[in-house]
Amino acid sequence: MLTADDLELFAAIGSSPSLAAAARALGVTPPAVSQRLTLIERRLGLKLVERDGKGLRITADGELLLDRSNDILTRLSVLREELAERRGGASGELRLVAPFGFGRRHIAPLVARYHAHRQDVRVDLTLSDRPGLGIASASDILIRIGESRDSDQLATVIAPNRRLLCAAPAYLRKHGAPADPSVLREHRCIALRENDEDVTLWRFKGPKGEQASVRITPCLSSNDGEVTKALALDGLGITVRSEWDVADDLAAGRLVRLMPDWGLPDADITALLGRRGARSARIDDFLELLRQSLRPVPWRAVTD
Structure with missing residues (x-):
């Protein structure tokens, strides 16, 4: 039998380019990840990952396990949120990804305000101008400036930006x-x-x-x-x-x-809700706090 910890481990492996990267995402050592992966494969009697000089390749059996693991973990996350809401609060982990400049100026201060009111929620903020697939798919909220080309993620415009x-x-x-x-x-x-x-x-x-x-x-x-x-x-x-x-x-x-009569394509501030991020109280609370912090739009007050 596999535990929820086993599923989380394999989900991290499946969204990472290497075992070392998966270990960093989980906060453990690469040998620990390798040993646990070997134990899971022995328990199932299946080869889940092929390793070579180019990185990791998930086998067909591994792809099936990865798909089911992500589905089960999402359902567990939703269940935890529903139970927390019945107690009148939010809990769990909120994973945020934002661009470096915008993240430092507008998102990091909000994390402090959010955590002051939601101390049961663990918040992880990653700043990256080009987040890889693993980081993006593992996030609850990914802040992007400009058009999103990922049709698998639900996008909501937070503020206008030219x-x-x-x-x-x-x-x-x-x-x-x-x-x-x-x-x-x-x-x-x-x-x-x-x-x-x-x-x-x-x-x-x-x-x-x-x-x-x-x-x-x-x-x-x-x-x-x-x-x-x-x-x-x-x-x-x-x-x-x-x-x-x-x-x-x-x-x-x-x-x-320059040339104010000639406009460039807008680059609105958009929040993408990752596949990991089923809507929950912790996500909705942070989105509302973010919207409130950008009303009225602070940069419009000085450019118009």
Whole structure:
């Protein structure tokens, strides 16, 4: 017979690229995971995982166990929540994933407020701009900026957020301000590599609804939004940033919004409820706290 702990172990293995990664997710040592996996395989008389130099491969028997394990664990989680709600409270674990910058500024402070009122809930916050499949699928709430391409997850918009074209006054004094998208190719541009997007294709919508796409050649690029903003603040080029991130800089005059009549695609703040995350009191409570913290939208107060 398998226990709930066995199922949780195998679910962690199935969502991780290696036993070491599964061990980190479980907070145990890799030898402990390997030993427990061997015991489970002996107990069942089945080979569940093949290991080679490239990582792990779940066998057909393992895929069946993984599917059933995830289903059983979800049902157990829902049952615990229903029983906790009958007692008038929430319990269990809340796993949150958020981008680095937005997570530090807006999510981490909420975790402290949430835990002060829900001390029976264990909260785990992971900050990552490119969470892997294992982290994403194991989360209860994944905060994303921009469009979600994962149709298996329920998405709810938390707050509106625009992308803005901006540059520092020092850059504009030296190079001038672009009047429309067609001249951006003549400017020094800074690109942020994020969300597997085509970051060198900047798409605009004009005041009359006309569309314009510009393929830029970045003079500078980074996978870190703080870095690209810092480069722009130093006057090294034009960049595209979320308004939540640059609202204060625009209000203080450290950055200038360019071509305001030409809009970029919005990048709303969205909460994705992972497959692990059946709706529960702990999830609903945090979502409501998050919505309240962003009403009115704080960055709109300084950009409009």
